[in-house]
Amino acid sequence: MQPPNIGCTPPPESFGQDQKSKSNPIRYHQMTMRLLRYIAAGFINFFSITQPPPEAENRAALYIAAMLLAVLAFVAIVITFAAHIFSK
Numbered sequence: 001m002q003p004p005n006i007g008c009t010p011p012p013e014s015f016g017q018d019q020k021s022k023s024n025p026i027r028y029h030q031m032t033m034r035l036l037r038y039i040a041a042g043f044i045n046f047f048s049i050t051q052p053p054p055e056a057e058n059r060a061a062l063y064i065a066a067m068l069l070a071v072l073a074f075v076a077i078v079i080t081f082a083a084h085i086f087s088k
Contacts (some may be wrong), residue, residue: 009051033058033061036058036062036064036065037057037058037061038062039061039064039065039068040057040060040061041065043068044060044064066069
């Protein structure tokens, strides 16, 4: 028989769930998508782009993140190439 749940005391089976949820891949994906949606929302609001519908939010976040990474990679390649050329 389990002790009754009194006040704010969590039931015994919920102890240690925080440790388990940190290694949960679904939770990790949700946290990653939340960060990507936050970055995409900032990008969309900064450039006054029309907000995507809720069902297309994840796709827009992935697309914007991919384009930003591509631009950063391109800039890094150009800087590396220029540093190599001008160092001789």
